Amino acid sequence: MNPRTTSYEFLGPVGTLFITLAVPATTYALSFGCSEHSGGCPPLLATIWPSVKTSMQDPEWWKSLWDRDAALLYLAWYVYCVACWLLLPGDWVEGTTIRDGTKKKYKINAFSTFLFTMGITAGWIMRFGPQSFTFIYEKWVGLMTASLIMSVLQGLYCYALSYYGEKVLALGGNSGNPFYDFFIGRELNPSIGSFDIKSFNELRPGLILWALIDISMACEQSVRRGGSVTDSMWLVLAFQLLYVADGLYNEPAIFTTMDITTDGFGFMLAVGDLAWVPFVYSLQPRYLVFKQVELGPVYTALIVLVNFTGYYIFRDANGEKNDFRNGKNPKNLKFMETQRGTKLLTSGWWGLCRHPNYLGDLLMALAWSLPTGFETPVTYFYVSYFLVLLMHRQYRDDENCEKKYGEDWDKYKQLVPYRIFPRIY
Known part of the structure; x- marks a missing residue:
């Protein structure tokens, strides 16, 4: 049922340990190296690191990574997504057959969660104005730190959980090396009851947060411009929101993808879903806040x-x-x-x-x-x-x-x- 993994990906334990450290570092480097506070974005990617290195020498820089209010806000966001999964109606569909001959059932209501969230967001902005929704832009770094912490905690939890009970393990994540298996994901489908952690993270908290970040960036630009938004910001906002909506609307399609059928759930998928997607994929609207292109x-x-x-x-x-x-x-x-x-x-x-x-x-x-x-x-x-x-x-x-x-x-x-x-x- 669970043969030992005999071949490595990503150059094995050394490579996965490097990626585990490099992903958070890259996320912070892109954030701090390309911002109005650092004097704008560099003309070459290689020049990001010197500016970040200079910032790291300032004790206040380290303090700025943690924001208690942002951490609580992120936790509330994650709980909200779980509550929507639990409370909003949705069909239950079967996934592909697992090695033990069973099929997992998944609740389909990611698109409903997105529409519900967009409705609340639109109502909030119409009632209180664009300036009331710029808090995501203002707490960008704190929210990013909270998402990275959540990724590590989920990776550790699922790795530990994989040793309890009869579990179907991922063929690629059962090497016996803790660093490698933590990164790749040891258990194929870690769940809490009928709540499948992997498929939930794949679509809801990160993807919908990405859309909210984009909207917050547009609101910040609108406030700075006295109520108008550039055509470039409108384009990026429309394109990315369409992409998010399309992915959520076609939720059943993910159950045949490699992420769901083959890969275990570990730090690789957790940090990709929760931190990398919302905070790296939204670099364009963030840049357009302080570089307003017509x-x-x-x-x-x-x-x-x-x-x-x-x-x-x-x-x-x-x-x-x-x-x-x-x-x-x-x-x-x-x-x-x-x-x-x-x-x-x-x-x-x-x-x-x-x-x-x-x-x-x-x-x-x-x-x-x-x-x-x-x-x-x-x-x-x-x-x-x-x-x-x-x-x-x-x-x-x-x-x-x-x-x-x-x-x-x-x-x-x-x-x-x-x-x-x-x-x-």
Whole structure:
């Protein structure tokens, strides 16, 4: 049931220990190295560290990392998300079959939580004005620290929990090395009763907080400009809120992803979901607070075109895959039979490359950065990081598929040779 992990990812225990320390450090560096208080964003990413290093020599800098009110605010936010999961209505759906032959059931109400939260937020701003919702911008660092602490605590809790009772462990997180298993995630589906910790964190606290951060940044810019908001801020706000809403609306789709079916829940997913997503993915609107870019109609239209091209590819490709998995083939797409009795698409978007949804994702990520202009690469950190992340995920997916399909996977790669970028990669 739970074989020992025999191969390492991320360069093993040393690599995962480095990432465990580097992720919080990078999150703080991007925050402190690119802000109006540090004199703006640097023209080169390499120049972030010297400014952060100088700040670290000041005792007040260390004190600024902790904010009790922000920590309580973050805790209240997390409790609110749990309460919404518990109280708001939602269907229960089955996930994929686990190695022990069972299927977990998941409550589907992430989109309802988002709509409920957006309704409260809109009502609050209409009643009390934009200045009343700038507190997230003002408590940015304290909230980020609280999310990192929550990530560590959840990673430790789930690691300890994995040793009690009969648990299904992640195939990649049962190495016996505590540093590695803490990072990767030892238990596949840590739960408290029917409350699945991994799928809950995947969509709710981080993604919806990302949307609230964006709205707070727009409110802060509005206050500074006497009530108006730049077209660049409107673009980023619209693009990112659409992305969040789309992910939450299509909540059942995550139950077939590698994060849910394969990876354990440890520090890697906890810090990614709770800290990295909301506080790194919102760098663009934060930058636009103190660097207020006006694009004009031509550049606005071009950026909109890039974003919706990416969104169309992302959504249509996922639609083809989901239809095919559910026994539908409205486009009469070609496919190949495997010895396992399953089928692999070889035409449509999935005939152009093995991961067309990643291509769409990357185009959208680029569109989120373009409204910030080209004075600093910091606002393009997300799309650069995302490219590396998706290439690594594609590599992991290929490895898993090779083990799963054997010789059939070699035949499939001949039919669909390109990985993410057709005719390029």
